[in-house]
Amino acid sequence: MSARQVTLAEVAKQAGVSLATASRVLNGSTRQVSEELSDRVLRTAEQLGYVPNASAQALARNSSSLVGLVVHDITDPYFSCIAAGVTRVAEEAGLSVVLGTTGRRPEREVELLSTLRAHRARAVVLAGSRTTDRSAQSRLAAEIDAFTELGGRVACVSQAKLGTDTVVPGNRAGGRALARSLAELGHKKFAVLGGPSDLVVARDRLAGFKAGLADAGIAPPVVINGAFTRDGGYEAALELLASKSRATCVFAVTDVMAMGAMAALRERGVRVPEDMSIAGFDDIPTLRDTVPALSTVRLPLEEMGEIAAGLVLDAGGDEPRTVRVAGEVVLRASTAHN
Amino acid sequence: MSARQVTLAEVAKQAGVSLATASRVLNGSTRQVSEELSDRVLRTAEQLGYVPNASAQALARNSSSLVGLVVHDITDPYFSCIAAGVTRVAEEAGLSVVLGTTGRRPEREVELLSTLRAHRARAVVLAGSRTTDRSAQSRLAAEIDAFTELGGRVACVSQAKLGTDTVVPGNRAGGRALARSLAELGHKKFAVLGGPSDLVVARDRLAGFKAGLADAGIAPPVVINGAFTRDGGYEAALELLASKSRATCVFAVTDVMAMGAMAALRERGVRVPEDMSIAGFDDIPTLRDTVPALSTVRLPLEEMGEIAAGLVLDAGGDEPRTVRVAGEVVLRASTAHN
DNA sequence: GGAGCGCTGGAAAGCGCTTTCCCGCCACGC
DNA sequence: GCGTGGCGGGAAAGCGCTTTCCAGCGCTCC
Incomplete structure (x- = not known):
């Protein structure tokens, strides 16, 4: 059971190249590697079933491939639609989404953000609606600051005066x-x-x-x-x-x-x-x-999720950006003339 | 911007203790640390706003705090309910859920599993329904094997002859x-x-x-x-x-x-x-x-998610376990006597 | 009184990867 | 012919943490 994982070192050894070369081949660094060595590395990696250790990469690169998504209740279709948009964009960018649910408890939001910070997530989308509770707001703001200090980006869906990128529905x-x-x-x-x-x-x-x-x-x-x-x-x-x-x-x-x-x-x-x-x-x-x-x-809920993910993923300037999304009145059968 | 993160080493130095001691205090190892030192470490950690680097921990411990959840479409209430159950249990266990969506493409499921393997996720819940496509099945089975080889656990919701723990709805x-x-x-x-x-x-x-x-x-x-x-x-x-x-x-x-x-x-x-x-x-x-x-x-969709998460999180024996969940007929207004 | 033990603290060796730095090689220009 | 610069390759120094191993201390027990 639990056979030791295949490491880069093993691949390198097997392919008869140095660790550095193997690393360069298997993750497109700026440096060139001769076609011969490159082929050899690729082949052995394939053959050994090598999968890079994301934690090690994150540690060495000091940046992970995780994106946070915080919602109140994934069961609520409002959130699940937004989540769909966020995951689509994130997955296209080759990132993994970590989903946190708050159950509408503001302190839970802070906890989740802190966990995400521990994971050095590169970005977070906060989809839950804000409360007017001042103290909860300020703790959240502090967490957000701590998160951005580490180089992570944060976007909110819905009104938020938190100095982050925001998708604001009308x-x-x-x-x-x-x-x-x-x-x-x-x-x-x-x-x-x-x-x-x-x-x-x-x-x-x-x-x-x-x-x-x-x-x-x-x-x-x-x-x-x-x-x-x-x-x-x-x-x-x-x-x-x-x-x-x-x-x-x-x-x-x-x-x-x-x-x-x-x-x-x-x-x-x-x-x-x-x-x-x-x-x-x-x-x-x-x-x-x-x-x-x-x-x-x-x-356009899914689209809002996509926009939020887009904002949070392409670096952008320092200025917090705001994207407004208009709502469109749709009158159907549940409302009648009076 | 991007102030360097606070490391354990800084906390240790500031508190005047060794790295080892600081580590032992901040993560409940089996070893005892005197109350005095312990207090000092805790206080400085608090004060410096220390948050452990999850990647580094994962690397050192060779096990991460990630749990995978793979669904076809998070927008579908069937999946969002299951997701709610899974996240609840995982979060209670102090783990983070990484959500992957396949859009019903079997090969995407394999990709996601491979990503999850890269992250050394400790467990995965596969909530998507299986197809009868033999080749897709066998590729998936191979990925699952690779995943479990690394010590990860896998559970499926719905029928699956994949040798994993399974929650089988009736x-x-x-x-x-x-x-x-x-x-x-x-x-x-x-x-x-x-x-x-x-x-x-x-x-x-x-x-x-x-x-x-x-x-x-x-x-x-x-x-x-x-x-x-x-x-x-x-x-x-x-x-x-x-x-x-x-x-x-x-x-x-x-x-x-x-x-x-x-x-x-x-x-x-x-x-x-x-x-x-x-x-x-x-x-x-x-x-x-x-x-x-x-x-x-x-x-009981949410409960099914909880059960699956439960199966996958408590180590259990080697025998794949199966939990059957009965469906209950509920006749309402959409069906009438004929 | 000394051997043995349990206990606490620290030094240091990794974990698997990235990336800097250096080295040797070749092509080129003077 | 020799200095220069570019280029492909490798050695090795980390990244931030955990954990093993060892040292020292105060006991107890013959």
Whole structure:
């Protein structure tokens, strides 16, 4: 069992060349090696089934081939889509993605970053949404600094004032545009299932939505906060119904929450969209086949992951770059005229 | 920029102890260190912001803290659920998960395994379903051997005759039980959207389903093959409709395919379940709120991921272990009496 | 009282690779 | 003919850590 690994030294010896030459052949250094030796090395490597030891390489080169990806919950389609984009780009660049999940605990994010630093990951994409908790923010910022000090790059998806490269979805603008579109359908009274009040993404979408309503001269919506999950949407919707609100249209700040909300409405005999219109945000691909089809703001999630990975992988200048990604309002069957 | 990292040597020097002592303090070796020195080391490490270099540790210890996870498509909820289970267990064990996606290309699986071998990952979970392609299988088997030779462990989720630890979902049994349940609803003519004909998972579910129908004395179903995706289900359903089959009940071998199929039926004005009953397989959590609610065979996907990670992480004997996981038929609104 | 033992601390030899530095060789220009 | 420079090859010095081995110390036990 556990046969000793084949080392470069063995390959070199077997091929009758020095360690240096073997190394040069097997990893395209700047130095030339004569075709004869090169061939011999390649052949013996092949024959012995040589695979370089990534740890040793990382150590010697002082840079690894790892890219970090930190998400809250890989089960959430929002994150899995972003993850798909990130992994595609990373794998094309010959890098390996190490996936960390925080379960929405900010301190976990810091831990993961520290682990990634230990691995000397060359870059990290932080896909989780930020909170407004100052102390968590500052600890995270400190970790990010430590990470970049070591020469690693960091990019965030979603709003983040952390001095890193960032992919910023148009949360505010999207919320606003959505509100206007819904107002055009004739709705006058709105409710928002707003997620946790300390989550930047949720706040932005809500703020945008409010602004959009204001644009249309409509009174501010009832806002019900809750968890940023399917169950959060479900609970919030129940609460809304219990509150006897007169709203005819509900905006859930994510599609996933909207799904939960629709389930709650259905259980209570509230028809969508006849009795209540409902809209979400994200346009999760997996959820596009639901009935009634969900009105939402489409975000190119996979592309966002690709962009983030792109930012973080090509060195770029020192200036933190920001790429804005627009959301597009998509009205479907879950919202009706009023 | 890129301030040199803090090394163990610096910590040791600063604390006025030897490298050996510092190392022993900072990673719980078997050796005792006096409280005084230990404290001093801990304090200076803290103060300097020391983070061990994982590559160096891996090299010196000849074992890394990486666990591989190979899936076809992280966007597919089937895989993201399994991934959640694997990452949870791995992170609890203090290990990092490196995620690889194959895009359903068998050769990519081999590449990823080789990369993982380069990283000396201590274990790998292969979550993608196997094909019946002999040559791909044998190349994969060779890679797996090479990997285990180095002392790494491998576990597969789903059927696999590769001599590794395996988590085997009850695909056959589940398909069979589902067929019986549907037969009890009074259906006499069935169709199956069977996925790719060379995918073991798909074949098993289909075979089980056929057996179940046979148990109930019902004629074999029409089988339409297609891609193992939402679109595959959509296309297959269209094909089914075009074929003028008399089937009153369709079994799609995955929930995701069933979603696609339902979309196709809806577009063609076929009502579910009034005109056509439909059932899936997996019971994807994200899809549970769809209307009509999908009848399916529930698999504890996250738990399967946890089990696989568990198998692969606790050393175990040499005997490849197999854990069987039963599917449970869940009849919901998408299937009606006939 | 000395041999033997257990215990703590340090020196140093690796782990497998990259890369610098040096050496010998050849082609070239004066 | 000799200095120069370029080029292909090898020796060896690390990269940051772990771990073996040894030294020294304070005990206990004949």
